[in-house]
Each structure stands twice: as C-alpha cells, then as structure tokens.
Amino acid sequence: NSKQEAYVNMELPDPTNGEYLLGVFHLKPGGKFNILQAAAEVAAESSTGTNFKVNTETSFSRVMNALVYQLDLDRELVWIAYPWRLFDRGGNVQNILTYIVGNILGMKEVAALKLLDVWFPPSMLEQYDGPSYTVDDMRKYLDVYDRPILGTIVKPKMGLTSAEYAEVCYDFWVGGGDFVKNDEPQANQDFCPYDKMVKHVKEAMDKAVRETGHKKVHSFNVSAADFDTMIERCEMIVNAGFEPGSYAFLIDGITAGWMAVQTLRRRYPGVFIHFHRAAHGAFTRPENPLGFSVLVLSKFARLAGASGIHTGTAGVGKMQGTPEEDVVAAHEIQYMSAEGHFFKQSWSKIPETDKDAINIVNVDMAHHVVLEDDSWRGMKKCCPIVSGGLNPVRLKPFIDVMGNVDFITTMGSGVHAHPGGTQDGARALVQACDAYLQMIDIEEYAKSHKELAQAIEYFTKASKDAM
Numbered sequence: 001n002s003k004q005e006a007y008v009n010m011e012l013p014d015p016t017n018g019e020y021l022l023g024v025f026h027l028k029p030g031g032k033f034n035i036l037q038a039a040a041e042v043a044a045e046s047s048t049g050t051n052f053k054v055n056t057e058t059s060f061s062r063v064m065n066a067l068v069y070q071l072d073l074d075r076e077l078v079w080i081a082y083p084w085r086l087f088d089r090g091g092n093v094q095n096i097l098t099y100i101v102g103n104i105l106g107m108k109e110v111a112a113l114k115l116l117d118v119w120f121p122p123s124m125l126e127q128y129d130g131p132s133y134t135v136d137d138m139r140k141y142l143d144v145y146d147r148p149i150l151g152t153i154v155k156p157k158m159g160l161t162s163a164e165y166a167e168v169c170y171d172f173w174v175g176g177g178d179f180v181k182n183d184e185p186q187a188n189q190d191f192c193p194y195d196k197m198v199k200h201v202k203e204a205m206d207k208a209v210r211e212t213g214h215k216k217v218h219s220f221n222v223s224a225a226d227f228d229t230m231i232e233r234c235e236m237i238v239n240a241g242f243e244p245g246s247y248a249f250l251i252d253g254i255t256a257g258w259m260a261v262q263t264l265r266r267r268y269p270g271v272f273i274h275f276h277r278a279a280h281g282a283f284t285r286p287e288n289p290l291g292f293s294v295l296v297l298s299k300f301a302r303l304a305g306a307s308g309i310h311t312g313t314a315g316v317g318k319m320q321g322t323p324e325e326d327v328v329a330a331h332e333i334q335y336m337s338a339e340g341h342f343f344k345q346s347w348s349k350i351p352e353t354d355k356d357a358i359n360i361v362n363v364d365m366a367h368h369v370v371l372e373d374d375s376w377r378g379m380k381k382c383c384p385i386v387s388g389g390l391n392p393v394r395l396k397p398f399i400d401v402m403g404n405v406d407f408i409t410t411m412g413s414g415v416h417a418h419p420g421g422t423q424d425g426a427r428a429l430v431q432a433c434d435a436y437l438q439m440i441d442i443e444e445y446a447k448s449h450k451e452l453a454q455a456i457e458y459f460t461k462a463s464k465d466a467m
C-alpha cells in the first residue's frame with residue numbers, strides 16, 4: 001500500500017551515512033495489522049505522516065519521511081531511520097522524543113512497541129550540548145580517584161526539619177562519605193523550608209570539611225513548578241556561599257521534563273547536573289510492552305548534557321534491573337564508544353578513519369578510572385549514579401557486575417539503617433570500599449573494623465528477613 005511505499009525502504013543504501021538517527025523497536029502489531037504494516041504506520045506517525053496520505057505533502061516533505069529499513073520477524077524487531085533534519089535545530093532533545101517515542105505509543109496499530117536502542121550519527125552529535133561539568137571535575141574537587149564516589153540520600157525521605165536534615169548530612173560526611181543528595185521529592189515543604197535547608201546544609205558542610213579536612217558535595221533538588229522558581233532555587237544555592245564544586249543540581253528529569261534538564265545544562269555549565277529519573281519505570285520496565293529502554297533514556301541524558309543519571313543497580317539493589325540493561329546503559333554513557341543492545345555508538349568527533357593517526361587513549365575496563373578532558377575528542381562522559389536498595393555489603397557485588405569504579409553510589413537505608421546510626425553507616429561504607437580496593441574479603445576486613453562487622457550482620461539479616 002501507499003504507506004509502505006512512502007515509509008519502508010528495505011534497500012536503504014547506507015543508514016549510517018550521517019543523515020539518519022536510527023532506532024530499533026520491539027513491535028507487536030495490534031488488530032488486523034501485520035508487522036510491516038504496523039511498522040510503516042509507526043514510521044509515518046513519528047515523522048511526517050498521519051493515518052491517511054494527505055494532499056498537502058510536497059516532494060521535500062517526503063524527503064523527511066522516516067523509513068523502516070530492516071525487520072527481524074522472529075524477534076519482532078523493526079529498524080527505523082529518521083532523517084535528523086526533522087528535529088528542532090538548537091540541540092533540542094525533548095523534540096526528538098516527541099517524535100520517536102511520542103504519539104506512536106498510543107496508536108491502535110501496535111500492541112507492543114518499545115524503543116530498545118538508538119544510534120546518533122557523528123554529524124548529529126555536534127549539534128547537541130552533551131555534558132559540561134563531569135564526574136572527572138567532581139573527582140578533582142573531592143580529590144577522590146580510583147574508587148566510586150560514596151554518597152547517601154537523606155532518609156526518612158520526608159518529614160525532617162531543615163536543621164534535622166542538615167544534621168544527617170553532617171553525620172554522613174564526618175563518617176567519611178563524599179556526597180549527599182536531597183531525596184527526589186525534597187522541595188520547599190512547610191516543615192522544611194528550602195532556604196533554611198540550604199543554609200543549614202552550608203553550615204553542616206563547613207563544619208564537616210573543617211573537621212575532616214576533605215571536600216564534600218551536596219546535590220540539591222532544584223525541580224520546581226515553573227522555570228522562575230527552579231532558577232530561584234539554583235540562585236539561592238549559588239549565592240549561599242558554597243564553594244563552586246561543592247554543590248550539584250538535582251533535577252527530576254522525567255517529571256520536570258527534558259527542558260528543565262537542558263535549561264540547567266545551559267545556564268550552569270560549571271555545575272554537576274544530576275538527572276534523577278523517578279517515573280522511568282512506567283516506560284522502561286520490561287513487563288511494560290510500551291515505552292523505551294533504560295539504555296535509550298541514558299543515551300538521551302548524555303545527549304542532553306546531564307552530568308550524571310541514575311542507571312540502576314543491575315539487580316543488586318531493590319529496583320528491577322539486570323546487568324544486560326543497567327550495565328550496558330552505564331557503559332554507554334561512560335565511554336567514548338560502547339556496544340548497545342543493537343548499535344555500537346561512538347561519541348567521538350573524530351572520524352573512524354583518522355583514529356589510528358590520533359592514537360586514541362583506550363579507556364581501560366580493569367577497575368580504573370581514566371581521567372581525561374574528553375571535550376576535544378567528542379561528547380563528554382555522563383556518570384552512572386547507582387542507587388536503590390544498596391548497602392555496604394552490596395558494594396563489591398555491584399562493582400563486580402559493573403566492571404569499573406567510575407560511578408557515584410548513593411545509599412539511603414544502606415547508611416541510615418546501620419545499628420550505630422548514620423556516622424557508623426558512613427564508616428561501614430568507607431570500610432567496604434577500602435576492603436574492595438585492598439582486595440580483602442569484607443568478612444575478613446570486618447574482623448578489625450567494627451562498623452563494617454555491624455553492617456554485615458544487620459544487612460545480611462535484614463535482607464534475609466525481607467525475602
């Protein structure tokens with residue numbers, strides 16, 4: 001039919017010629033459609049078309065048609081090429097998603113439709129911001145290399161006053177932790193006003209830095225009802241006397257939106273932009289046949305310029321997730337080039353053919369962090385933030401599946417549920433990390449480190465009870 005003529009081209013000569021953004025969908029047709037018919041509808045609705053061929057199309061509008069260029073009937077997979085001139089100029093990520101995971105997810109023609117992987121051509125990468133301030137910058141500020149950045153989320157999630165909140169931050173920092181984040185719903189609640197929270201955190205940080213001799217970082221949730229309030233929150237932090245580097249901006253990137261993420265990236269290139277992905281499960285969970293994958297979400301976060309995004313614990317923590325999904329996503333945003341589920345993505349600006357001449361540093365995967373200024377080579381890295389049901393006992397198992405230590409971890413209950421309290425929880429986390437770095441089994445290390453011993457006892461038992 002005409003839909004297929006216009007939106008299917010199984011002989012597309014070179015989908016990687018630089019003109020197309022590529023996507024692979026899992027697609028189960030709905031109703032009486034076969035997969036090719038449904039795929040053509042998807043390509044049409046997510047580029048130039050609608051349900052009927054319209055009389056207003058032009059020869060140029062047809063050039064903007066997305067094209068189904070490959071099918072795998074056994075695995076119910078469909079490859080689509082989107083001419084990327086379709087997308088709003090000026091590096092707008094929100095606009096891309098409005099096309100490729102927009103109306104199509106509501107169409108009758110599909111019973112399942114999940115975008116599993118995407119590929120950006122090098123020519124397109126140049127038009128998008130990518131991260132500015134990276135985890136490497138945070139490492140320099142903290143003077144912490146060759147290990148994960150150790151963090152917590154203040155718990156209870158809600159209900160502490162601003163002074164109580166700051167006291168928990170202080171305890172974690174004094175116990176040896178690096179990084180504290182607001183839990184993602186923390187805002188300007190009546191019992192914990194934002195301005196007071198900021199002021200108390202500043203005092204707590206100053207005190208902890210004085211006492212420990214180490215720099216500390218706090219990630220503030222700046223998500224808000226409107227643009228002006230978000231910027232007001234940012235400015236309040238900028239003007240509260242914090243050292244640059246000691247604060248990050250957390251944004252609820254899904255509920256507040258991509259525009260908020262990109263606004264922060266552009267307004268505050270010198271600040272770590274922390275993308276919290278609350279609500280992502282609605283479209284990423286495997287049991288939901290509609291949506292897009294953690295890999296796709298993470299790749300768009302790097303494109304948009306988040307300094308870090310939560311990528312999951314690969315099943316080691318409390319959230320749904322597997323190494324196939326979470327670790328692939330984490331590696332994809334860390335490295336200059338990585339294998340996704342279907343595509344090998346290069347984030348490099350340097351054409352494949354020139355690579356030998358330039359002697360690209362190979363990022364080694366053997367548990368080392370490679371610090372480098374990536375910006376001349378390509379899109380800078382975006383840091384995996386690993387969180388959700390972790391505790392000191394689970395640090396090594398996670399590092400083992402991750403294969404490197406270049407991430408930020410935040411443990412909420414894993415710190416504050418420690419029988420000795422938050423300070424001891426932080427100590428146990430630091431000890432678990434030290435044991436890992438010295439390649440000593442934590443049980444062995446715990447013989448001379450009582451906070452770790454208590455953590456092992458408590459969390460092992462608590463995990464068993466929860467089964």
Ligand code: RUB
Nearest residue numbers: 153310312319387388389411412413
């Ligand atoms: C974790 C927490 C974070 C989740 C989000 O608290 O508050 O919001 O990590 O999930 P706790 P994800 O450590 O007590 O479980 O990181 O998968 O997006």
Ligand code: MG
Nearest residue numbers: 153183184185
């Ligand atoms: Mg949280």
